[in-house]
Amino acid sequence: MSTLMNAPLTRRDLLRRISVAALASTVPAWASRAVPTRKRPNILFMMTDDHGSQAISCYGSRLNRTPYIDRLAGEGVRFTNSFCTNAVCAPSRAVLLTGKHSHVNGVTDNAVVFDGSQPTFPKMLQAAGYETALFGKWHLKSDPTGFDHWSILPGQGNYYNPDFVTMGMRTRRAGYVSDLITDDCLSWLKRRNGDKPFCVLLHHKAPHRNWMPDARHIAMYEGEEQPLPETFFDDYATRSDAARLQEMRIADHMFMGYDLKLTPPDSSAAETPAERTDRLYWRSEYDRMTPVEQEQWNAAYGPRNEAFRRSGLTGEALARWKYQRYIRDYLRCIASVDDNIGRVLDYLDSSGLAEDTIVVYTSDQGFYLGEHGWFDKRFMYEEALRIPLIIRYPALLAPRVVPEMVQNIDFAPTFLDLAGVNVPSAMQGRSIRDVAQGNVPPDWRKAIYYHYYEYPGVHAVRRHYGIRTERYKLIHFYYDIDAWELYDVVADPHELRNIYNDPACAGIVETLKARMASLQSECGDTGFEKGNR
Numbered sequence: 001m002s003t004l005m006n007a008p009l010t011r012r013d014l015l016r017r018i019s020v021a022a023l024a025s026t027v028p029a030w031a032s033r034a035v036p037t038r039k040r041p042n043i044l045f046m047m048t049d050d051h052g053s054q055a056i057s058c059y060g061s062r063l064n065r066t067p068y069i070d071r072l073a074g075e076g077v078r079f080t081n082s083f084c085t086n087a088v089c090a091p092s093r094a095v096l097l098t099g100k101h102s103h104v105n106g107v108t109d110n111a112v113v114f115d116g117s118q119p120t121f122p123k124m125l126q127a128a129g130y131e132t133a134l135f136g137k138w139h140l141k142s143d144p145t146g147f148d149h150w151s152i153l154p155g156q157g158n159y160y161n162p163d164f165v166t167m168g169m170r171t172r173r174a175g176y177v178s179d180l181i182t183d184d185c186l187s188w189l190k191r192r193n194g195d196k197p198f199c200v201l202l203h204h205k206a207p208h209r210n211w212m213p214d215a216r217h218i219a220m221y222e223g224e225e226q227p228l229p230e231t232f233f234d235d236y237a238t239r240s241d242a243a244r245l246q247e248m249r250i251a252d253h254m255f256m257g258y259d260l261k262l263t264p265p266d267s268s269a270a271e272t273p274a275e276r277t278d279r280l281y282w283r284s285e286y287d288r289m290t291p292v293e294q295e296q297w298n299a300a301y302g303p304r305n306e307a308f309r310r311s312g313l314t315g316e317a318l319a320r321w322k323y324q325r326y327i328r329d330y331l332r333c334i335a336s337v338d339d340n341i342g343r344v345l346d347y348l349d350s351s352g353l354a355e356d357t358i359v360v361y362t363s364d365q366g367f368y369l370g371e372h373g374w375f376d377k378r379f380m381y382e383e384a385l386r387i388p389l390i391i392r393y394p395a396l397l398a399p400r401v402v403p404e405m406v407q408n409i410d411f412a413p414t415f416l417d418l419a420g421v422n423v424p425s426a427m428q429g430r431s432i433r434d435v436a437q438g439n440v441p442p443d444w445r446k447a448i449y450y451h452y453y454e455y456p457g458v459h460a461v462r463r464h465y466g467i468r469t470e471r472y473k474l475i476h477f478y479y480d481i482d483a484w485e486l487y488d489v490v491a492d493p494h495e496l497r498n499i500y501n502d503p504a505c506a507g508i509v510e511t512l513k514a515r516m517a518s519l520q521s522e523c524g525d526t527g528f529e530k531g532n533r
Helices: 011-025 067-075 089-098 121-127 177-191 241-245 273-286 291-311 315-350 408-419 503-523
Strands: 042-048 077-079 131-137 149-153 163-166 169-172 198-203 357-363 389-392 400-402 447-452 464-469 472-477 483-488
Touching: 042 315, 042 408, 067 315, 067 357, 067 389, 089 121, 089 408, 121 131, 121 198, 121 408, 131 177, 149 177, 177 198, 177 315, 315 357, 357 408, 447 503, 464 503, 472 503, 483 503
Parallel strands: 042 198, 042 357, 077 400, 131 149, 131 198
Antiparallel strands: 077 389, 149 163, 163 169, 357 389, 447 464, 464 472, 472 483
């Protein structure tokens, strides 16, 4: 008998054995399928936060280059019509895990605590013999379940020297968040149980607000003028009040310190409540830096900030400056993510795992990069609704571009399908395996359903739901507003002309409302307006 077998059990070992025994005695119906005899694929699911597809070069970005994401797309399947169901962080993550819409999994907004006892695809894979792990942003308020190992950022996390909660223990670690999350993932892959297939969720914080680049990329794009979006000075002329009442305009609603890195002055009796909030937010990030990091930061941003203060910009010129500062920092954060994706791809190659590993890249939702004058997400307009999706699996999927409509409710059933695990009938998404292979089922969806709930709340985006087909998008804003919008997304891709009240579109409106009612009935999202859910 080996020394290891004779070693006394630690408390963690004992708890793990008790947990495994308890799981074995309560295996749910969805885990009862026999493990397939063929070699099961590994799964590496990489997700960023707020990465709009318009900032990925393989999706046609005018702003930046993403060579490692592009490499993944060139070797895999790139979806050009992939959408989320609710464009805000926590709800998107709950949809990913459960394969169910927000009103079913319970996480309708960022304030709700995720019920970790409900079925999720990591639990199902774990029960089917997969080794599971989670690294990075979680943002669901409850502890992760269904993972053999997890190390997450508390809340939104921080860019510099972030705290991590690892299997319940919180520590602060030196370094930059994108590097550290990748370090953890690669370290776990190298020491894992090689006899089991693995499923790893690698969830980056970046490029979420407040867009703090690392030292390697802090000078990137400086001096380069990024193209201003065509709709940056949108006046929302044909749209409902919802577009005008929002609080996410780059020109009006960004913090000068926290968001735009203009170091606020020390506190004074004269500061407004908003200025005090900005100062405290910024100090909470800046003070996490080491003296060396602060010196590097000051050397980069100090001269830029002094030049701005001397300029005396106002009005449209000031709005343009804010956009340039914002978009450069945003793109710098993406560059760090892209570099770290390259590290992961290189490891899969060098370890011989690439052929049998499903690698996925996506974002929890899209993001406004100045379109309509905005930052953030939430609205059902294309920039927030649309998400990048790339899947590479050399053993099964040939490189291709797929135009069919898919959503993030499809992720969980797809992973289970590819792993040979039964997809529960309660999941509301569908496996996209056949679609990814080019064998599109005759009954594949021609429309997607969306519902956003987080109002009253940050950014003041009104509650709304809608349907998007291959040509049209119909949106209804409700709660303290009653407004409809209709767009022809083919003829009007920037969604500038609301044609809901055009008499010529009455038939289109009637058809879309009927289709939307059918989708609402299918997913059980009915009766909420009367109760203002």
